[in-house]
Amino acid sequence: MEDPNAIKKQGWIKKLKIYDNKRRVTLVKGNYIVVIIIYAEKKARFITAYEINDDDRLKLIKNSPDWT
Numbered sequence: 143m144e145d146p147n148a149i150k151k152q153g154w155i156k157k158l159k160i161y162d163n164k165r166r167v168t169l170v171k172g173n174y175i176v177v178i179i180i181y182a183e184k185k186a187r188f189i190t191a192y193e194i195n196d197d198d199r200l201k202l203i204k205n206s207p208d209w210t
Contacts, residue, residue: 145168149168149204150208151203151204151206151208152209155196159199162175164181165178166178169204173193173200174191174193175194175203176188177191
């Protein structure tokens, strides 16, 4: 079940230094993130999930473009 209060952001491709709408970073419960890659319509692959304890890193994620 998806959290209706989750914040969905575009993922960052470090190697290319760009945001990508096919990568979604979702903030759940404040500082827990879930990262997925969308590879086809209505299909995605789980990449990772973890809690962020670094305020600077959390701020970067919150300031990234919204996922649409």
